[in-house]
Amino acid sequence: MPKRHDIKKIMIIGAGPIIIGQACEFDYSGTQACKALKEEGYQVVLVNSNPATIMTDPDFADRTYIEPVTWQVCERIIAKERPDALLPTVGGQTALNTAMELARRGILKKYNVRMIGANESAIRKAEDRELFKRAMIKIGLEVPRSGTAKTMKQALAIAAKIGFPVILRPAFTLGGTGGGIAYNMVEFKAKAAYALQMSPVSQVLLEESALGWKEYELEVMRDCKDNVVIVCSIENFDAMGVHTGDSITVAPAQTLTDREYQLMRDASLAIIREIGVDTGGSNIQFGVNPKDGRLIVIEMNPRVSRSSALASKATGFPIAKIAAKLAVGYTLDELKNDITKSTPASFEPALDYVVVKVPRFTFEKFPEADATLNTQMKSVGEAMAIGRNFQEAFQKALRSLETGRSGWESALPKGPKPSLSEIRAKLVTPNAERAFYIKDAMQAGLSDAEIHRLTFVDPWFLARLREILDFEKVIKRGLDRETLKAAKKLGFSDRQLGLLTGMKESEVRVKRVGLGLRPAFLQVDTCAGEFKASTPYLYSSYEESSDSPPTSKKKIMILGGGPNRIGQGIEFDYCCVHAAFALREDGFEVIMVNCNPETVSTDYDTSDRLYFEPLTYEDVSAIVDREKPWGIIVQFGGQTPLKLAGPLHAARAPIIGTSPDSIDIAEDRKRFGALLEKLKIPSPASGTARSLGDARRVAAGIGYPVMVRPSYVLGGRAMEVVHDQKQLDLFFAEAARVSPDHPVLLDKYLEDAIEVDVDCVSDGREGMVAGIMEHIEEAGIHSGDSACVIPPYTLREDQLEAIKSATLRMAKELKVVGLMNVQYAVKAERVYVLEVNPRASRTVPFVSKATGIAWAKVAARAMAGKSLRAQGLDPRKDYWRTRHFSVKEAVFPFNKFPGADTVLGPEMKSTGEVMGISRDLGIAFAKSQLGANLKFPLKGRAFFSVKNKDKRQGILVAKELSRLGFKIIATQGTAHALQSRGIAVETVQKVHQARPNILDEIHSGSVDLIINTPAGKGALSDDFQIRRAALQHGITCITTLSAAAETVNAIASMKDRPIEVMALQDYHKTRAL
Amino acid sequence: MASEFATLALEDGAVFYGRAFGAPVDGYGEVCFNTSMTGYQEILTDPSYAGQMICMTAPQIGNTGVNALDMESRRAWAGGFIVREICPSPSNFRSTASLDSFLKKWGVPGIAGIDTRALTKRLRDFGAKRGVLLRGKVAHDLAAKRARSSPAYVGVDWISKVSTPKAYTWDKPLESGVPGVKPSEFKPANGGNSARLKVVTLDCGVKYNSLRNLVSHGAKVTVVPARTTAAEILAAKPDGVFISNGPGDPNAVPYLVETVRRLIAAKVPLFGICMGHQMLTLALGGRMAKLKFGHRGGNQPVRDESTKKVEITSQNHGFATVKDSFTKDKDVVLSHWGLNDQVVEGLRHKRHALFSVQYHPEASPGPHDANYLFGRFVRMMQTKKPLALK
Ligand SMILES: Nc1ncnc2c1ncn2[C@@H]1O[C@H](COP(=O)(O)OP(=O)(O)O)[C@@H](O)[C@H]1O
Ligand SMILES: Nc1ncnc2c1ncn2[C@@H]1O[C@H](COP(=O)(O)OP(=O)(O)O)[C@@H](O)[C@H]1O
């Protein structure tokens, strides 16, 4: 069936900010969908609040709205654009829920917009856990015994029937938010309450436990002619009970006979038909009882998902792209297989390799949080690796994680061997390190049977792991050719082999290459070699023969950013992708290297050649040796590739852009200090301490408060502000180790300074400032966590000039070619440099969207030798002085980490960001808050609690709020201060005073806005409990006065006019991104 | 395990060295590859593989061991088994033995640890080749010579070697293998109320799952040897005759073609799969030609021209019906097409109650999408008329 002609304009809803459970895989799928639909000649209207996405580049849609993804905003866009259809299935849960809201409220009907892909009833049937169960039973499939509760009373009754352990799964939440496992009544009461709270429809499914069963996922595609194919089967290494997003997963399924697999396949076909997903991809999860093969259905996602991104990368089948084309009427047999280019898309990929995905966690950022893995997703990113067997893929995936692992190691390679009881404990309770404890368990003599009993990991996986362990004995006996080759086939890295044989990594490498052992590069071809494939999507393996030999074109190789983590996420992938686009346009052959399956950079469409490989020196240099690129770009992928600059340079690899030496200057405090001296650019007084005594002396010298950053930390706690020697001692006592080889750096902490982020670009001859961002929160809140504004809104011209000149002088001195990012603190008329990053920074996408210029492309071209002027830019021009304001706001994962404090500090904690644009600063800020899913009250009761030094400014904020009609409430101290200024205040009890106290007020929902600047830290302080309560109830809680002030302005703006929406194409009429 | 060396040599001089497993004997046969990711036991016990050495493209084989229920015939037939990695420690609740011991039991030699992708690409580019699988590390030239002098595959009657020596009846229906779960592939024709139909299965190398499917669709099944004459078959007054899959060269079994020709003349409803399809092709005056490297796997898309729907099928064939070879009989309808390379995958006849497919609707291993064809057969036997399809 050819495409539909009854629709012309299609609206796509994006997934919004990166959060746990919804990361850049939805930029990957959304971007594919946009491309596919435009390709077919449809007009695409896009809404997504996340500026760091590729899909929000103006040329991927006809109308691009960087606006909050809420039904209200979507309605305005629909009213303005009048699309014929809405595609709700490529923007994750956010898009699905928003679309459902638009349907429920009759907005789609009103503007007669059709949902394509999945319709309302199908989505409801799949998402409503109760309806879904009924549907499954109807078609004769088994589901865990369960009941749905909307109240605590119902919950208790159901739990009594099912018996413990009980699985709690809130309806309509994402990544299992608010879900969990309760083993007893006490746990149950708490968790049920939380689950009901977290579900937007306060509905929780209580379910019989299938803990320890094997877990599988199938990716299903269906077209309008009811042709259905299974794209990929995925088997979880971690059994049921650990969220698939947090599980190590393997594709294809390894431990199913054809009989069991076909049973699952038949079930999947029956399910997608019964649920009635008309066209597109769905993801179906199953549990299998390892004892008798009993099959139960866990859930279905009637949309492209995290797993479908993984499946696409694992098989070469572009699920989102095909889904988009099916949504407009094509059938699978009418579409081509992109990889072979000769066979149709109506087939099921055959793999002749094994794919392993491992999650990446960041518990060290949230020391108070519970680090055990359960049914709620907690990982922030993932790495994928491909090998010719499980062992090889598994070890490659582990070294792709960049957690310092060179492969499958003991849990504590440096530390003391864990005791048997520790090991057992670590095996029983799922945790981020469990795969490594399995090795300790084997070394400690536990049998596979015993380990299986404790972990439920399938014996097949354990046996493969034991093969790795056993082979270490052979390796230790010495590395002859045969041994080395066999080791490589088991995925051992050079570094790992070095550790086992007491050699340096470099020595192993020399020996290996000397023996003529280099990896082969094989194609992900969707058909296991049955047909010639023309798309060079490659992975390495120690195999005999390679595919797709290198070309003789002029090549540029771009190193990606690896797995997402807090501090290094989609923004860097955005830069890599832009570099690829720009350099392809300019006629280079672009080679991408990355190991993150969620990204656009690992879409084989993005570059000319894609190497899905770990970003370690060994793996990258193997590709360099093969491809012999003209240039290598290490500047766009964040710290990951930057770390490789040195070794690659030493091996005479042609790194283009800023020289590795300049990179070193910027990274090395001593050399950088000297540079600032020379340029007479001020920076905070600082010193280095190699002992506690040192530290005290230095601190006293530069004067408290000081910012301390250990070069080595326990529990991952990094920077901290200490106000006196007592705090300093405490810090060393609990957080940091200090010793001659682990120095601690101390900086004068600039209090109440305005922080400024600057991105600049240079072609080596001329430099220019791309954007100056004024932070809303003061210095001391990590730049990645604070909101910021383009153009600056309080800085004076002379200050801006000072910032510009300092930036450009540093760029010149460092001979920057490409991008450079600087952070400044402006205090008492002086501009201090905090740090310089000689690379693309987190803010580049935001600056690009704000100014209408694709700075990453500009930088890439500069690196390839094209001057700024030759690119049509005027280096003297301040493109960032826009008529509209652009506000970036950070988004935090606190709700995934019950127990974590939400107060901000110098250590970054946000997972993503949103952007708000408007001619009016207040509205722009308001949009950024709405985009970040913060309730934005225009009236009601505002609770005040500010530390003494904040009281004066606090009063102004309070005055303004009450003028705007808010009722102010506060505890004793603050209340007095406010009343004395003639502000009407209602006094409430402190947390530990009598009841009802402020906590009760919050829980009973009678507080709408909270302004709480932290006095106390730590889980016991009142502040902490107030912030947690606020978070739990989704009440906006502002922890800095600067942000509070902005919020008040925004409320004022919002009160006198409704939010207007405007497409990026209208903000930047003339410029092309 | 698998510590002893083994050598795989092709007639074109390619030689691969790996590790031996399975039976400690030399093997020979036509070397072909199969892209199925599951179902190695069903493949090994599919009589259609007699005379062939199978290279699995999936790298880790043997993970789920073997079990009684997954036998597709009384024994393993393949001439040799070629894998990247053989699993010494199977894990599956139904597993009763390891693949290695199973191959030892049935005298099938195996080779592991070779670059199966390299071999696959070679067969893809240069076509299926005769080969030998030798114990030990045999010098290149000698091995290649052994390959060139190995017995022929084409032109040989493999069917007589695998067909049942004497007739038997079969009454086992489909089974899911999972307690309490009924086989999802079973969709009874006419709401399952099909009266006991008498079906004679002409055994060219039948797989048990075809027989199970027939029974589950309400048939009373008798299996007869390939050399049974049409007269003998018709004497049993069957409602229909099922002509099964089978190994080897369709042009090497004229006696079968003759039998089928007579059955057509007798107007008894016929359903042929794989070799059965090839016999019908020849009996109707069409020609069979060898494909470069054949179709072997569980992911092959086929379009049913009567419904225009695509089914993902299980296939195993090295020969195919020549498109425009039915010059004499204009009433032959080419009903199914392979979408990867536009190969004929099925036919029916406007005047005769017969149809056939080149692939495996009985699956096992592979998807169940084509299972509806057994329903068609039942309906055809009930109406005794040619299929009325678009
Ligand atoms: N009945 C159950 N018993 C044990 N574990 C379960 C059960 N139901 C779900 N889980 C676990 O919880 C995880 C999340 O459940 P799921 O329904 O997939 O939620 P989400 O919508 O977050 O993906 C699953 O991946 C599985 O490991
Ligand atoms: N001397 C200082 N005074 C005040 N705030 C500081 C100082 N040094 C760093 N900060 C704060 O700490 C944050 C993180 O410091 P930075 O050097 O940028 O580390 P990172 O490498 O993580 O970006 C900065 O964004 C800034 O808000």
Ligand SMILES: [Mg+2]
């Ligand atoms: Mg799930």
Ligand SMILES: [Mg+2]
């Ligand atoms: Mg910084």
